[in-house]
Amino acid sequence: MNKLTYALLGSAATVLLFSGNAMADSCIDCHTKISPGQVQDWKVSKHSQEDVSCVDCHGDKHSTAEDYKNARLPDEHVCAECHQEQFDSFADGKHNFGWTTLNAIPATHLAPDELIEGGRGCGGCHNMGIKSDAQKKEQREKGYRYQNNSCDECHTRHSFSKKEAQNPRACQQCHMGYDHPQWEMWSSSKHGERWFAKQNGDLPKDAAAPTCQVCHLPDGTHHNETAWGFLGVRLPLPDDKQAAADRVTILKALGVLDPETGKPTPILDAVKAVRMAKLDQESWQKERDKMLKICSQCHSAKYAKEQLDAGDSVMMKADRLMAEAINTVAALYKDGIIKKPAGYPANFPFLLTFMHTNGENWDKVKGLSYIDQVLVQMYMKHRMRAYQGFFHVNPDYAYWYGWNEMTKDLGEIQELARSMRATHGQ
Numbered sequence: 001m002n003k004l005t006y007a008l009l010g011s012a013a014t015v016l017l018f019s020g021n022a023m024a025d026s027c028i029d030c031h032t033k034i035s036p037g038q039v040q041d042w043k044v045s046k047h048s049q050e051d052v053s054c055v056d057c058h059g060d061k062h063s064t065a066e067d068y069k070n071a072r073l074p075d076e077h078v079c080a081e082c083h084q085e086q087f088d089s090f091a092d093g094k095h096n097f098g099w100t101t102l103n104a105i106p107a108t109h110l111a112p113d114e115l116i117e118g119g120r121g122c123g124g125c126h127n128m129g130i131k132s133d134a135q136k137k138e139q140r141e142k143g144y145r146y147q148n149n150s151c152d153e154c155h156t157r158h159s160f161s162k163k164e165a166q167n168p169r170a171c172q173q174c175h176m177g178y179d180h181p182q183w184e185m186w187s188s189s190k191h192g193e194r195w196f197a198k199q200n201g202d203l204p205k206d207a208a209a210p211t212c213q214v215c216h217l218p219d220g221t222h223h224n225e226t227a228w229g230f231l232g233v234r235l236p237l238p239d240d241k242q243a244a245a246d247r248v249t250i251l252k253a254l255g256v257l258d259p260e261t262g263k264p265t266p267i268l269d270a271v272k273a274v275r276m277a278k279l280d281q282e283s284w285q286k287e288r289d290k291m292l293k294i295c296s297q298c299h300s301a302k303y304a305k306e307q308l309d310a311g312d313s314v315m316m317k318a319d320r321l322m323a324e325a326i327n328t329v330a331a332l333y334k335d336g337i338i339k340k341p342a343g344y345p346a347n348f349p350f351l352l353t354f355m356h357t358n359g360e361n362w363d364k365v366k367g368l369s370y371i372d373q374v375l376v377q378m379y380m381k382h383r384m385r386a387y388q389g390f391f392h393v394n395p396d397y398a399y400w401y402g403w404n405e406m407t408k409d410l411g412e413i414q415e416l417a418r419s420m421r422a423t424h425g426q
């Protein structure tokens, strides 16, 4: 929308007082005094060069120090007015599910709200995704007025730079740490090491060094999606009988299959709705084939396929350990040695618990036993490292922080189960 349209859409008083440019200048004049860094940042942007100014995004309903709450805080739809293509591919990708998946986890709202909605916990990373008007209203009523734009998570405001988003550091804040250390794995792999060497000028600037974006947002697309995804489970089940049984055990502990009947539960619908797992061969293969094509830009196709197949195979082996651990804990539930915590979907271990409390609703999780915590950590931290480390070509994460820790967890779980049984005289 151009400035003339804005001026026309604005209130009669505004039209009388300002031409479009005068309006934009008034924002800049006043904000140069009260928040100079912000104006400076806009000045270095392409937007400023192209005359896209404060009013284009924030509207013209605010013009004094008192009425600032009338300023529009632009969501993704505002960006879409000029960047429809990026909006569409973003809307179709998995980042668009960030806020929904977060809220689908029942334990989320047991943690302090400042961390969740306020953006220093789950919500700091999961605020990706186009919110409905109702969701935005709810946020604002709670006092959380900002963070309703996903685009500024990679192109931070107000420089809104393309180059910044092409830098793998744009992904670091969220793709790091406890359960998804992709930044750490990539940056200490040969792929990452080469990128840093290039930055230093130690390798020529055209040397091959794949970044997160090369593999996950190729050719300018904003659609991000992988074959396995985060949970590392999928359908159809593998042909191997043991591997199939192990995956079923994990699906039960994710609450997706009923532990008694083996039938799908309502959690499966939630998983389906946000594409948390691929439920048929075709949708999995589609993402895998895309990735193989990317590896083949720099490696032989055969080599790349062997590498990714080996990743799948490690996943199955990790699942053997995982299922053994789940079955050990499940037997304690069955024998009444562990009592079902209030928030659990079944009398069975539940891997999607995040051990939350805000101090006030401790009763909802107080039944959680230590052995359960070891089990959750085995899944969320160590199994993640074993397979994610493999796919990101990082030997130390895959082996020492991943596989090795899983074997240690299993040993600890078996030992704990023995002593719990002994205490209960079984």
Ligand code: HEC
Pocket (backbone or CB within 6 Å): 023, 024, 026, 027, 028, 030, 031, 034, 054, 055, 058, 059, 060, 061, 062, 063, 064, 065, 066, 068, 069, 071, 072, 073, 145
């Ligand atoms: C006379 C000074 C003045 C003018 C002119 C002005 N602003 Fe502001 N603006 C403020 C003040 C003061 C605040 C509140 C700042 C704070 O909380 O520190 C503010 C806040 C804002 C906010 C944040 C709103 C929020 O909900 O937190 C936006 C966005 C904004 N201004 C944009 C604009 C735009 C766009 C224009 C021009 C149409 C403009 N401003 C003109 C003084 C001004």
Ligand code: HEC
Pocket (backbone or CB within 6 Å): 027, 028, 031, 038, 039, 042, 047, 052, 053, 054, 055, 056, 057, 058, 073, 074, 075, 145, 146, 147, 148, 149, 152, 157, 158, 160
């Ligand atoms: C390309 C669109 C765009 C332009 C141009 C733009 N902004 Fe913003 N601005 C945003 C977005 C997006 C947010 C974050 C909204 C949210 O958090 O929900 C924001 C937030 C703000 C805020 C509140 C949050 C904060 O960091 O203080 C202020 C104040 C603000 N802008 C002022 C300005 C001023 C002044 C200008 C002109 C110099 C300007 N903006 C130009 C998109 C824009």
Ligand code: HEC
Pocket (backbone or CB within 6 Å): 001, 046, 047, 050, 052, 056, 057, 074, 075, 078, 079, 080, 081, 082, 083, 149, 151, 152, 155, 160, 161, 162, 163
């Ligand atoms: C009024 C139209 C308009 C709106 C609204 C708008 N942009 Fe832009 N944007 C442009 C133009 C024009 C350019 C420069 C030409 C280009 O690169 O497409 C640009 C460029 C960009 C670039 C590339 C910058 C670079 O370094 O090359 C990014 C990223 C971007 N915009 C993001 C956003 C985001 C995010 C929003 C919403 C908060 C937004 N834009 C809102 C018009 C707009």
Ligand code: HEC
Pocket (backbone or CB within 6 Å): 094, 097, 101, 102, 105, 108, 120, 121, 122, 123, 124, 125, 126, 173, 174, 175, 176, 177, 179, 180, 229, 230, 231, 274, 275, 276, 277, 354
């Ligand atoms: C540091 C940023 C960060 C924090 C904090 C965070 N997450 Fe995440 N979360 C992510 C990222 C990044 C992914 C995708 C990881 C992957 O695919 O490997 C993710 C994935 C997920 C998924 C799986 C989504 C899918 O489609 O498979 C769920 C569910 C989830 N997070 C819930 C939570 C909850 C609940 C919390 C708070 C207890 C939380 N997250 C805290 C960044 C974060």
Ligand code: HEC
Pocket (backbone or CB within 6 Å): 076, 079, 080, 083, 086, 087, 090, 095, 150, 151, 152, 153, 154, 155, 162, 165, 166, 213, 217, 219, 220, 221, 222
């Ligand atoms: C996960 C990070 C990420 C998010 C979120 C994101 N972008 Fe981007 N964006 C990128 C990357 C990476 C590029 C560079 C693509 C390339 O190399 O051509 C880019 C490029 C762009 C460009 C420049 C296109 C060109 O070639 O000049 C625009 C415009 C843009 N994004 C708009 C948006 C809008 C609008 C949103 C929100 C709907 C958004 N982006 C959200 C990562 C992101």
Ligand code: HEC
Pocket (backbone or CB within 6 Å): 094, 095, 096, 097, 098, 099, 101, 102, 124, 125, 126, 127, 128, 153, 154, 165, 168, 170, 171, 172, 173, 174, 175, 212, 213, 216, 217, 224, 225, 226, 227, 228, 229, 230, 274
């Ligand atoms: C503000 C936090 C944030 C930033 C920045 C971010 N991501 Fe994400 N990313 C997430 C979250 C949260 C998810 C999980 C979305 C969901 O709930 O389904 C995710 C999911 C993904 C997935 C999908 C995994 C799957 O399930 O198949 C990929 C791939 C990905 N991100 C790549 C990137 C890349 C590459 C960048 C940088 C250009 C980036 N992300 C920047 C938060 C972020």
Ligand code: HEC
Pocket (backbone or CB within 6 Å): 168, 171, 175, 180, 182, 183, 184, 186, 187, 191, 210, 211, 212, 213, 214, 215, 216, 226, 227, 228, 229, 230, 287, 288, 291, 308, 387, 388, 391, 392
């Ligand atoms: C050389 C290509 C490559 C690079 C570079 C790369 N990844 Fe990946 N990534 C993969 C492969 C392969 C998978 C597994 C795909 C599958 O499921 O088949 C994957 C999976 C993921 C997932 C899903 C969960 C997981 O870890 O398996 C996320 C999220 C992700 N990558 C984010 C990132 C981020 C963020 C970066 C940069 C810090 C990055 N990746 C760098 C190839 C790459």
Ligand code: HEC
Pocket (backbone or CB within 6 Å): 190, 191, 194, 208, 209, 210, 214, 215, 291, 294, 295, 296, 297, 298, 299, 304, 307, 308, 393
């Ligand atoms: C943009 C080019 C590029 C892409 C894309 C790329 N790689 Fe690489 N890869 C390299 C380079 C360069 C090296 C370091 C030189 C070497 O060891 O061959 C490397 C190293 C490796 C290594 C380590 C080899 C060793 O000897 O330690 C593996 C394994 C690997 N890549 C697998 C993959 C897989 C799997 C993909 C796709 C998911 C992929 N690469 C995508 C360029 C790339």
